[in-house]
Amino acid sequence: MIDQLDALMLARIQFAFVISWHIIFPAFTIGLASWLTVLEFRWLKTGDSIYAEVYKHWVKIFAVTFGMGVVSGVVMSYQFGTNWAVFSDKAGNVLGPLLAYEVLTAFFLEASFLGIMLFGWGRVSKRMHFASTAIVAVGTLISGFWILSANSFMQTPQGFMIGTDGLLYPVNWLEIIFNPSFPYRYVHMITAAFLTTAFVVGGIGAYYLQSKRHTEHRRHGQVMLGMAMIMAIFVAPAQVLIGDEHGLNTLEHQPAKVAAMEGIWEDERGAALRLFAIPDQKNQTNKYEISIPYVSGLILTHSFDGEVKGLKNWAPEDQPPVAIVFWAFRIMVGIGTLMVLVGLFSLYKYFKKQQFSPNSKTFHRVWMLMTPMGFIALLAGWFVTEVGRQPWTVYGVIRTAESISPVAAQQVAATLIGFIVLYVFVFGAGSFYILRLIAQGPKPYEDPADDNFYEHSVTEGQGRTLSGDSRPAAHSKKEPEDLDTPANDSDDGGLR
Numbered sequence: 001m002i003d004q005l006d007a008l009m010l011a012r013i014q015f016a017f018v019i020s021w022h023i024i025f026p027a028f029t030i031g032l033a034s035w036l037t038v039l040e041f042r043w044l045k046t047g048d049s050i051y052a053e054v055y056k057h058w059v060k061i062f063a064v065t066f067g068m069g070v071v072s073g074v075v076m077s078y079q080f081g082t083n084w085a086v087f088s089d090k091a092g093n094v095l096g097p098l099l100a101y102e103v104l105t106a107f108f109l110e111a112s113f114l115g116i117m118l119f120g121w122g123r124v125s126k127r128m129h130f131a132s133t134a135i136v137a138v139g140t141l142i143s144g145f146w147i148l149s150a151n152s153f154m155q156t157p158q159g160f161m162i163g164t165d166g167l168l169y170p171v172n173w174l175e176i177i178f179n180p181s182f183p184y185r186y187v188h189m190i191t192a193a194f195l196t197t198a199f200v201v202g203g204i205g206a207y208y209l210q211s212k213r214h215t216e217h218r219r220h221g222q223v224m225l226g227m228a229m230i231m232a233i234f235v236a237p238a239q240v241l242i243g244d245e246h247g248l249n250t251l252e253h254q255p256a257k258v259a260a261m262e263g264i265w266e267d268e269r270g271a272a273l274r275l276f277a278i279p280d281q282k283n284q285t286n287k288y289e290i291s292i293p294y295v296s297g298l299i300l301t302h303s304f305d306g307e308v309k310g311l312k313n314w315a316p317e318d319q320p321p322v323a324i325v326f327w328a329f330r331i332m333v334g335i336g337t338l339m340v341l342v343g344l345f346s347l348y349k350y351f352k353k354q355q356f357s358p359n360s361k362t363f364h365r366v367w368m369l370m371t372p373m374g375f376i377a378l379l380a381g382w383f384v385t386e387v388g389r390q391p392w393t394v395y396g397v398i399r400t401a402e403s404i405s406p407v408a409a410q411q412v413a414a415t416l417i418g419f420i421v422l423y424v425f426v427f428g429a430g431s432f433y434i435l436r437l438i439a440q441g442p443k444p445y446e447d448p449a450d451d452n453f454y455e456h457s458v459t460e461g462q463g464r465t466l467s468g469d470s471r472p473a474a475h476s477k478k479e480p481e482d483l484d485t486p487a488n489d490s491d492d493g494g495l496r
Helices: 007-046 049-082 085-119 126-155 173-177 182-210 212-253 255-262 295-301 322-351 361-369 373-389 409-440 460-467
Strands: 160-162 168-170 273-280 285-292 392-394
Touching: 007 049, 007 126, 007 182, 007 212, 007 373, 007 409, 049 085, 049 212, 049 409, 085 126, 085 168, 085 173, 085 392, 126 173, 126 182, 126 373, 126 392, 182 212, 182 322, 182 361, 182 373, 212 255, 212 295, 212 322, 212 361, 255 273, 255 295, 255 322, 255 373, 273 295, 273 322, 322 361, 322 373
Parallel strands: none
Antiparallel strands: 160 168, 273 285
16 A cells, blocks of 8 residues: 555655644643642642642653653654655745744743652742742643744745745744734634643543542542533633634635535535535535535624635645545534533533532543543644645645655655554553553642652761761751741752
């Protein structure tokens, strides 16, 4: 089968494979970092150790997820130089600085405080540790800002000029960064990350509430499910409204993508909503179509007789792969609808005071079944976005066929197979470790002064000798210092 594919198709498959793995981890860390900030705030506010226990459990999962996101992101960036060197050359003057800003403003910020967040519990003051968690959370949002800005430029480019050498040159950075689709795509993506995380956390919380092996984790499950329910009740419906605004923006700037999403071939007034169809791109029609009149036209134009352009307005070579976009869109919308329904179910259970009851087995099983759905919707949404942009890498400016490096199909196929084997091994091991952490459940909270990660091998007397302190070592018994209290600036300069 590989012999029948050319280098372009193989390079596209390879990039799709790598980015599909990669996007899962940053989205999850964006949601987890913000949730961990809320957890630690609740602990500081209430003093209830249950929040500390849940925090310390999930911060381990965050660390593994963050690491896998970094590894997969590095691999993805290398492809710009190996498989897509022509694209990098043409668009690098615009996209290069945007990606560099992400490293300078977000990744350095995250890396600087991630160590305190992961290993500073009990070694810095409570406020300093909370500030570190919050800064990491802000860093993930800033990272998403620059990545989504760069990707949105590829969807709706502006603020640039094409030089005589065929390269793109920035003219107005504000127009490049805040291109027409960026605000909608950024809010839509961040909200999707929050919802994805909420349904993972809520599903695992529901599992703790029902599992006979985790009777000691019932309260932890209540915290997880209770906070996830808030997101399902309020944020899932908000995502529907955000998605509607994003769709209207896409209709304005990328009408071919919307036509593919809706499976519309001819111009239609009062366009019907295709519930089911098998798009036949070769014959420019749909097979086995089941539709509801006027619904798509009402959604897209907010009018019963509004016109939606069909795919036949574009030459076949300028149309995106319709079947992939059509079905990926329905998967995304279908899961989004399920999230709203689960939110309504959660609201009903809340008013009945049954959300944590052991007898609410159906309710908890629904949440458990929804655990992976956010990831599936996330991937489906990215397939709509990226496949729907085809046949362009920069929409209307640089074609995908003009972006590939001069590489042989056999070379791309070999690296693709290598990536598949390596990813299954590395990320399979990481995922297995995360599942083991979930199976173990949160551990009881201990006093931070006893929360030691390592033992010093230098005695007090040896330490004083090495540091040049001539004072005699204190041999009297002394109460252990509370490492979680704010440092005394007059003693150590506030270094703690």
